Amino acid sequence: MRDFLGLTPDPDRGWALAALTGALSFPAAKPGAIRAAVEARMDATLFAWSYDYVGDLAETVALVWPAAPGPNRAPDLSEVVETLSRSSRTQAQNRIETWLDALDPTGRWALLKLITGGLRVGLSARLAKQAAADLGGVPVSDLEEIWHAQSPPYEALFAWLVGGAEKPATAAPGRFRPVMLAHALDEQTDFVKLDPADYAAEWKWDGIRVQAVSEGGERRLYSRTGDLISGSFPDLLTALDFEGVIDGELLILRDGAAASFGELQQRLNRKTADAGMIAARPAGLRAYDLLMDGSEDVRALPFAERRARLERLITGRGGGRIDLSPLVDFSSWDELAELRTDPPPGDALMAEGFMLKRWDSTYLAGRPKGPWFKWKRDPYLTDAVLMYAQRGHGRRSSFYSDFTFGVWREDDAGRRALTPVGKAYFGFTDEELKALDAYVRDHTVARFGPVRQVQAEDGEGLVLEVAFEGLQRSSRHKSGLAMRFPRIHRIRWDKPASEADDLSSLERLLSR
Amino acid sequence: MIRPQSVLTPRPAGLYCEPGDFYIDPVRPVDRAVITHGHADHARPGHGAVAATAPTLAIMEARYGADFAGSVQPLAYGESWSRDGAEVSLAPAGHVLGSAQVVVRYRGMTLVVSGDYKRRPDPTCAPFDPIACDVFVTEATFGLPVFRHPPAQEEVAKLLSCVAQFPERTCLVGAYALGKAQRVIALLRAAGWDEPIPVHGALTRLNELYEDFGVALGPLVPAAATSGKDLSGVIVLAPPSALATPWARRFADPVSAFASGWMRVRARARQRAVELPLIISDHADWDELTGTIAELAPGEVWITHGREEALARWCALEGIPARPLALVGYDEEED
Numbered sequence: 001m002r003d004f005l006g007l008t009p010d011p012d013r014g015w016a017l018a019a020l021t022g023a024l025s026f027p028a029a030k031p032g033a034i035r036a037a038v039e040a041r042m043d044a045t046l047f048a049w050s051y052d053y054v055g056d057l058a059e060t061v062a063l064v065w066p067a068a069p070g071p072n073r074a075p076d077l078s079e080v081v082e083t084l085s086r087s088s089r090t091q092a093q094n095r096i097e098t099w100l101d102a103l104d105p106t107g108r109w110a111l112l113k114l115i116t117g118g119l120r121v122g123l124s125a126r127l128a129k130q131a132a133a134d135l136g137g138v139p140v141s142d143l144e145e146i147w148h149a150q151s152p153p154y155e156a157l158f159a160w161l162v163g164g165a166e167k168p169a170t171a172a173p174g175r176f177r178p179v180m181l182a183h184a185l186d187e188q189t190d191f192v193k194l195d196p197a198d199y200a201a202e203w204k205w206d207g208i209r210v211q212a213v214s215e216g217g218e219r220r221l222y223s224r225t226g227d228l229i230s231g232s233f234p235d236l237l238t239a240l241d242f243e244g245v246i247d248g249e250l251l252i253l254r255d256g257a258a259a260s261f262g263e264l265q266q267r268l269n270r271k272t273a274d275a276g277m278i279a280a281r282p283a284g285l286r287a288y289d290l291l292m293d294g295s296e297d298v299r300a301l302p303f304a305e306r307r308a309r310l311e312r313l314i315t316g317r318g319g320g321r322i323d324l325s326p327l328v329d330f331s332s333w334d335e336l337a338e339l340r341t342d343p344p345p346g347d348a349l350m351a352e353g354f355m356l357k358r359w360d361s362t363y364l365a366g367r368p369k370g371p372w373f374k375w376k377r378d379p380y381l382t383d384a385v386l387m388y389a390q391r392g393h394g395r396r397s398s399f400y401s402d403f404t405f406g407v408w409r410e411d412d413a414g415r416r417a418l419t420p421v422g423k424a425y426f427g428f429t430d431e432e433l434k435a436l437d438a439y440v441r442d443h444t445v446a447r448f449g450p451v452r453q454v455q456a457e458d459g460e461g462l463v464l465e466v467a468f469e470g471l472q473r474s475s476r477h478k479s480g481l482a483m484r485f486p487r488i489h490r491i492r493w494d495k496p497a498s499e500a501d502d503l504s505s506l507e508r509l510l511s512r
Numbered sequence: 513m514i515r516p517q518s519v520l521t522p523r524p525a526g527l528y529c530e531p532g533d534f535y536i537d538p539v540r541p542v543d544r545a546v547i548t549h550g551h552a553d554h555a556r557p558g559h560g561a562v563a564a565t566a567p568t569l570a571i572m573e574a575r576y577g578a579d580f581a582g583s584v585q586p587l588a589y590g591e592s593w594s595r596d597g598a599e600v601s602l603a604p605a606g607h608v609l610g611s612a613q614v615v616v617r618y619r620g621m622t623l624v625v626s627g628d629y630k631r632r633p634d635p636t637c638a639p640f641d642p643i644a645c646d647v648f649v650t651e652a653t654f655g656l657p658v659f660r661h662p663p664a665q666e667e668v669a670k671l672l673s674c675v676a677q678f679p680e681r682t683c684l685v686g687a688y689a690l691g692k693a694q695r696v697i698a699l700l701r702a703a704g705w706d707e708p709i710p711v712h713g714a715l716t717r718l719n720e721l722y723e724d725f726g727v728a729l730g731p732l733v734p735a736a737a738t739s740g741k742d743l744s745g746v747i748v749l750a751p752p753s754a755l756a757t758p759w760a761r762r763f764a765d766p767v768s769a770f771a772s773g774w775m776r777v778r779a780r781a782r783q784r785a786v787e788l789p790l791i792i793s794d795h796a797d798w799d800e801l802t803g804t805i806a807e808l809a810p811g812e813v814w815i816t817h818g819r820e821e822a823l824a825r826w827c828a829l830e831g832i833p834a835r836p837l838a839l840v841g842y843d844e845e846e847d
């Protein structure tokens with residue numbers, strides 16, 4: 001991608017970057033119009049059957065498009081973007097049709113994905129920004145800092161990255177500042193070198209890290225990678241009644257108490273929020289750092305000073321939706337370790353562990369080693385029985401490498417039976433994978449496409465010690481719960497399947 | 513005038529010709545069978561008398577052993593035999609080596625059973641011969657407008673540029689043992705790939721059989737003989753089923769490719785964990801199916817297997833009487 005951005009001229013590379021980061025939208029070209037265009041050219045029933053089979057609108061249209069012959073010419077990217085952004089719906093539709101006539105199926109697929117916004121998949125935005133930063137040999141945090149002041153096709157940005165021009169100005173109010181990240185603490189090597197008196201400790205909350213910006217009337221919420229997420233949390237946006245930039249955790253806060261990550265997930269899955277959702281799951285901000293105090297940049301001040309200013313800034317603000325992440329008193333690492341395994345009642349029970357921040361640390365973009373550590377709680381462990389295995393992908397495609405495991409519970413007839421509780425596809429070595437794969441092949445009792453059902457009963461079954469980060473109630477799973485980040489911790493070749501855990505032991509965790 | 517339904521009738525064992533008293537590609541053992549081509553779902557063992565082209569008979573013998581049928585009758589393309597006024601002959605279908613359409617003429621009426629067919633050029637078999645007919649009995653494996661195969665040469669060029677791009681990896685190409693594998697090899701040779709090609713043991717018999725019938729495949733070596741050797745930048749051929757077995761693990765970090773018409777649809781490629789989908793098919797795509805019907809302009813179209821409803825709908829829109837025969841036992845995945 002970096003090569004592509006380097007070799008492609010302006011403005012095409014800028015439009016490509018915009019498409020990958022989700023910065024493009026074409027109100028004049030909507031999926032409905034594309035469907036209408038194809039149905040005007042072919043039998044609607046044949047199209048419907050095709051769509052049924054393929055399952056993706058852009059791909060179906062790309063494949064079935066009955067191209068009309070003519071002096072058609074494949075468009076370049078900027079022609080598409082510029083034409084669509086100044087066309088009426090009718091004009092847009094005509095142009096799209098002539099482009100589809102001129103392109104081959106792959107080109108048609110790319111065009112349709114571009115105009116329906118489907119190119120932006122998963123990590124692509126982050127990777128695209130990383131590629132652009134690599135092209136200019138600058139840290140991605142430098143690019144993120146100015147990103148929101150730029151707009152497609154990003155000519156000033158590329159002029160800076162590869163043209164030797166000045167870095168574009170960042171003065172725009174409401175912009176994103178790159179965040180400071182923590183290193184994972186290594187208990188063996190780090191504690192001996194660290195003096196507890198140098199560090200402040202906070203609970204590590206199980207929400208999402210956000211940057212809440214309120215500057216000169218501009219209010220915005222950014223994810224830690226600089227994606228704008230204001231749209232999903234209008235309730236929190238209205239509560240940002242301070243002047244400055246706060247680093248904190250977005251949580252569902254009900255009467256000051258944090259709800260589980262699962263509840264937050266419900267809101268993250270939606271691009272907008274309706275009143276019912278907001279009332280049921282109100283968003284809140286648990287503040288832990290300050291980047292801008294009013295119009296003053298405080299990132300170069302020590303943490304102790306920023307923290308004091310943060311407390312002053314948010315006192316009496318936020319209408320109950322903003323609170324302060326409390327500091328935890330401790331005098332030795334042992335004392336903190338005890339708190340970590342046995343947290344006090346309240347929200348701390350749901351924390352993922354501790355954040356340790358040097359009192360004198362300035363706020364630096366990226367992940368500097370030393371000033372900040374995260375010290376996660378040890379994972380939960382459970383002994384489960386392997387039930388199903390599925391083939392992996394890519395270089396693992398010849399192995400059964402995705403494992404569904406279950407624990408015991410009593411079924412309706414009072415018999416002890418396994419119920420699936422999760423799926424894991426990592427945590428094992430290559431050697432262990434080979435052994436697991438051989439086990440699956442030797443103990444298959446049924447096949448469903450790429451999935452094999454493995455012998456799993458009282459007398460015969462393979463016990464997997466599964467590590468996971470947390471449990472949530474889930475109506476989608478038969479067992480009624482869902483695991484966070486499950487992975488295979490150990491294979492218990494030695495343990496009889498009948499001695500694996502019961503569902504009740506997991507349910508106890510849930511109620512804690 | 514006689515009704516075509518009384519000349520050819522779908523029965524549980526397959527399509528039956530009453531005047532000639534034989535079945536075409538029966539899926540159960542019968543007394544007399546005419547076999548269109550050697551794919552396992554069309555050519556089954558255990559029939560009494562079998563008529564087919566010499567390559568098809570040789571393929572059946574290679575697959576099932578010398579006693580795969582009570583007696584055999586080799587037929588050259590164009591050669592005919594008659595029985596009770598029904599004249600039967602075979603015409604090239606362009607699907608795989610020896611593949612044939614079955615042409616039945618009875619009391620002035622011509623019925624053509626295409627078997628599996630394609631219209632694209634294929635260096636390993638004789639091209640489809642269009643024969644004017646009253647009833648065209650067609651397959652419809654790729655009978656949906658989404659299936660439009662690109663030129664096979666372009667797909668082979670994709671394979672070669674992948675080898676050039678990843679010279680340190682082995683390119684493991686899944687291709688069906690009968691027809692597809694030999695076509696991919698022949699296309700590679702035509703594109704200038706002269707290297708020895710390691711092949712999975714399951715392909716050896718059929719490769720030799722193709723060579724015996726005059727299809728040159730160039731230097732091939734058993735993949736088993738390459739163990740311990742450096743296979744960087746090498747193209748290896750194997751049946752698709754072998755790609756997901758421990759056999760495939762002998763290759764370090766292979767690029768997995770799969771030559772099949774199903775690769776046209778991204779989800780199908782993803783489902784099989786294919787990194788390099790090669791859209792190469794030995795079946796007619798949508799344009800070939802509809803183009804052939806338009807070219808032959810038969811009085812009626814019957815559809816044996818595949819996506820019958822979509823092709824029947826197209827015929828209806830074109831005003832051509834069509835009926836799906838709903839024959840069972842033909843494996844749509846075989847391509």
Ligand SMILES: [Zn+2]
Pocket residue numbers: 549551554607628846
């Ligand atoms: Zn076939």
